[in-house]
Amino acid sequence: MAGSTFGELFRVTNFGESHGPAIGCVIDGCPPGMALSEADIQRDLDRRRPGTSRHVTQRNEADRVEILSGLYEGLTTGTPIALLIRNTDQRSGDYGNLLDTFRPGHADYSYWQKYGLRDPRGGGRASARLTAPTVAAGAVAKKWLAQQYGTRFVGWMTQVGELAIRFEDEAQIAHNPFFAANASQIAELEAYMDALRKAGDSCGARLSVVARGMPVGLGEPLYDKFDADIAKAMMGINAVKGVEIGAGFGCVTQKGSQHGDELTPQGFRSNHAGGVLGGISSGQDLVVAIAIKPTSSIRLPRQSIDRDGRPTVVQTFGRHDPCVGIRATPIAEALLALVVMDHALRHRAQCGDVAAPLPPIAASDRGSAPAP
Amino acid sequence: MAGSTFGELFRVTNFGESHGPAIGCVIDGCPPGMALSEADIQRDLDRRRPGTSRHVTQRNEADRVEILSGLYEGLTTGTPIALLIRNTDQRSGDYGNLLDTFRPGHADYSYWQKYGLRDPRGGGRASARLTAPTVAAGAVAKKWLAQQYGTRFVGWMTQVGELAIRFEDEAQIAHNPFFAANASQIAELEAYMDALRKAGDSCGARLSVVARGMPVGLGEPLYDKFDADIAKAMMGINAVKGVEIGAGFGCVTQKGSQHGDELTPQGFRSNHAGGVLGGISSGQDLVVAIAIKPTSSIRLPRQSIDRDGRPTVVQTFGRHDPCVGIRATPIAEALLALVVMDHALRHRAQCGDVAAPLPPIAASDRGSAPAP
């Protein structure tokens, strides 16, 4: 209830602080009998890891995951899977000057007012570092969903600051530090980021995340609709300020005759819905877009107050991502996977013996991403 | 877990179908000792009610609420408050032709695939009619929050189809059928809606909802952040496809030096955050915007399939809102109130004896709505 657990049936309980001894999570509710090893999880952790290019924070964390429980002879047993990641590169000194002030746009002020005290070292609990356990848990969900339904998750950047990123070739996403789906704009992106870093400023970003091979029927109306839980998961990622499903804000200027996706025996003729109808998955691709605000920790001086309420000026010289959006792609994938996983189990609980009256409409004509 | 309960500590359990005997909800967890009567609830129900202008569905429902429990001598006792609304104007005949087909963009298909059967009368459980109990519960939350913190909720339309609606005068919102914050565009809006209805089509909409007089410290990171729960509540409203907090998608092209709201002893100098920092309320106004898709039930013919998977054509001749967004304003207010209420109790549970180290920054300079 204090908010550190994600999901209802596939439950991930997250712990740790940026500069404490360790971070990690406990996954409760994983189906038994699935082969699992650290390697399955490490892959996604490495995609999120800091220090992998000059465009992200230079903090050097191996983010090596240890599985503490829940396996026997390489298979999940159905008992909790505890994952531990030791923090190794905490330079608390970096933050010495921030102990008594509040960075504009940062959680410093609100944490302090809520709890009456705060761990100021590296943002404490509010650090984006705490997305690592989420990514680890997401890797477990991804593996099960791939085996069970053939579901696959992929995300990519669609905009960095003013720079729109063209979707040209999905295969390129893994081959550049920007999760860009092309090879042609990488130089442009590098130049943009270098200038930004030099200026001591930060920028926003936008990205898409998609799930393909979706089962039909996931989602629990009225209040736990599939898209509602996706929106919660996405808005809960550090720095996210907007979420769209399918047509998103574009639907405002659409007509009903244009928005509603027509059905044919061969499949849906478009995917403005983004894979969700009435809060329940339709079997079409899930299509989600999010907006990520610029990093709050910048070198440029900003007005603020100190712990006594007196005016002061804040500058942040620690190691920070100038565009937090860049590393957000594997995080958004992980959260989407966690939502799908949780709802797959919820659906099975109530409707496990329902035979869907019709085979899911064929995927051939689903009007897949990149829609938004 | 089947999704009909909203909230963790102020819990609203919703029941009913569009054309069943009754709809309603049970509110569990309301603090004891608050004066409450049907009149407190009826006011908001009347704002959401169908049949109040020619621009919304002509279904004629009084939406008269009956309180079945939870009160003694006019005060809440702390026990569940059950609210009942009888359905009185169900013309099931309206939907006879839809029993065997699926309206494009509607929940017909996904409900049927999930549960193996569906109640086709008026959309059954997927009907926007089921927002009435939510609005009723929201009215209870609004009353408590107003008394406890002075918090007030207000929503208004900012766009209908291609037509942007200027924010000129908040006092006008209550005086036109469009929840428009001006008197100058009403004629234009009426003409737009008349043309749309005549064409047998529908359109999307966009609206803002704001909470003023917010307490500091609400929200439960990591996963139940305040903005995350707001996003869930908003995306869960029928037909919503996008949610923004504060700057929303506008943050993508902002720099960090521009987005982060500076603090002064007199208050925040702007409100790009929309009232939430690190998933915790900052005391600034909550500022939320949502996108609402065009109604799926339209008179224009659309391609679909029938229950045997064969191609067919669908037209809907029942009584429908050509722009569901219009009646969504009190719904969005209610859901925002429910999120604030639930988090107020959650915060009190864990931090009930925390003295906020600093008085909340004064409201004078909060950079209130209409921001987005």
Add this chain to the structure above:
Amino acid sequence: MAGSTFGELFRVTNFGESHGPAIGCVIDGCPPGMALSEADIQRDLDRRRPGTSRHVTQRNEADRVEILSGLYEGLTTGTPIALLIRNTDQRSGDYGNLLDTFRPGHADYSYWQKYGLRDPRGGGRASARLTAPTVAAGAVAKKWLAQQYGTRFVGWMTQVGELAIRFEDEAQIAHNPFFAANASQIAELEAYMDALRKAGDSCGARLSVVARGMPVGLGEPLYDKFDADIAKAMMGINAVKGVEIGAGFGCVTQKGSQHGDELTPQGFRSNHAGGVLGGISSGQDLVVAIAIKPTSSIRLPRQSIDRDGRPTVVQTFGRHDPCVGIRATPIAEALLALVVMDHALRHRAQCGDVAAPLPPIAASDRGSAPAP
């Protein structure tokens, strides 16, 4: 969270007060496609109903249930099933003298201290009348479990005050007002109760409840063990002060070589476990026993205090059960059914594709009730 919801996946939300307009519940999570009607529910309500013999309260309530939602053409749709029971025989006058004092052993004092006020009419929310919606929900669970697994629930009295009741013939339970499994002690029981009523006093009771035809594998260790949830459900029944599973307190003087139920290919050789091993159902009969305290509302004068803390004397002249245990049998059955139902869905969620390695051990030799 305020405690009016039972279950995690098959969720029953209960509302109402003894002397309010109505009582009822909302069942969320019922699997779709099951035939259901008021008659299925009314049967168990009638078994619990007051006024059916001179040995129970003379309040005359028809307890007629109305299904408000969740059905279409006689089948459950998977959406919430709301059940409504109007109160018809409230004589608030009966309690006039109790408004300002607290009956010893009753919830009057604790409710008032918790909430700062209380509904004194007939015990308000603390009345055993609120078990009626639970019984109604239990009837829905029983029907599904009978169809799905062939599970059957039966309870009977084993003791009333000092009078032990012999288990002779299960078929007799339905044919006497005491839920006694024999015909030979009925006269003795009637005489006992008549004397008690005449004395203005009340007595305790003990009963057994059993589930036969249990699936293997229900229960969620570590904390939501099957027996733990059964104990919670039973202790939560009004007036229950003790719960036993299988050998119960008898295990204290057993040796390990005696208690542990040996397994053979033909089945377990005894059932001291009461059907639960390590918090998980073993497929043996569930065997539960509970102790029910004497009714607190008696005619004999008792010392108490009034609302100002001053000493006073309390006597209760309303209509009360001299032995609340008598009507508790269908209540205990209903709660046991709700626990089994909830855990059946929980098990299916996580382990829905597990093939039990061995067929459940045959029932022939299960050492069934009446064990405790």
Add this chain to the structure above:
Amino acid sequence: MAGSTFGELFRVTNFGESHGPAIGCVIDGCPPGMALSEADIQRDLDRRRPGTSRHVTQRNEADRVEILSGLYEGLTTGTPIALLIRNTDQRSGDYGNLLDTFRPGHADYSYWQKYGLRDPRGGGRASARLTAPTVAAGAVAKKWLAQQYGTRFVGWMTQVGELAIRFEDEAQIAHNPFFAANASQIAELEAYMDALRKAGDSCGARLSVVARGMPVGLGEPLYDKFDADIAKAMMGINAVKGVEIGAGFGCVTQKGSQHGDELTPQGFRSNHAGGVLGGISSGQDLVVAIAIKPTSSIRLPRQSIDRDGRPTVVQTFGRHDPCVGIRATPIAEALLALVVMDHALRHRAQCGDVAAPLPPIAASDRGSAPAP
């Protein structure tokens, strides 16, 4: 939902297996600002630790706890407190002969049928070793409750096998390996246990646990009554088969005129209720008793089946407690503390601004333990 989390607002998520790398838990929802260190927790862990006398298992575990998160400068921050205990003395070889058979009375069979596989090393997840993280979490709750309300928890054995243990001097409990509240029976107990161990058998036990200095008003009727949650917590302890509150099964033969605790301005005149009225704490001492079955792992040969369903004989030669009840006292205390803690926060959430109308009745005359 898979059952590894205890509590709603003070949530403890438990992980680990008897012979895996580590066990531990994550506590979410602890109020901020409380001084906490490993020493606060180690004390209770040491009381539960194996290997401390010849009467308990000789497994040698230091049970050294490490706090991984949730503290800053020695104070709780309100974020999750992760506790880690490395397993150091796992001799899997001890269990080699049990891989393919099922010990009568043990969870071997039910785990294997539920999950389709099991971790057989030392009982895996079903081992009583997993109570260590619960005890650790209970120590945190105890500290907060002592500071907030002055609540204190104490448990003691009342019976071992056929041997009743007299309550003579509470101060003796800490000075013998049996948690006996006297010094006069220790020799007798030692002789009893030595004979039992020599015989290769095991025995049951009974113990009492009490909370003194209870706040009034805890508990959430209808379904999350205080006594209901206590019963769940107690029955969920490994090997518990029965739970009593206050008079317990003794109430069956009580009259109402005897059972109902009379109130006076000086306090209650007795405590048959055991501190709970109508599911809500009355401010009297909480009085709970539990029955613990004999250990299933014994040296004596027992009939069973193997994984192929064929008959076999089982004997267990590992290191086991001949009376698991002995080490259960600190476990029962911890669980009672967790229930009180969780309900204290739940009560504060809903009723945080209720002023109890009357000061709690004075404790002088509460009729405290040892009642049952």
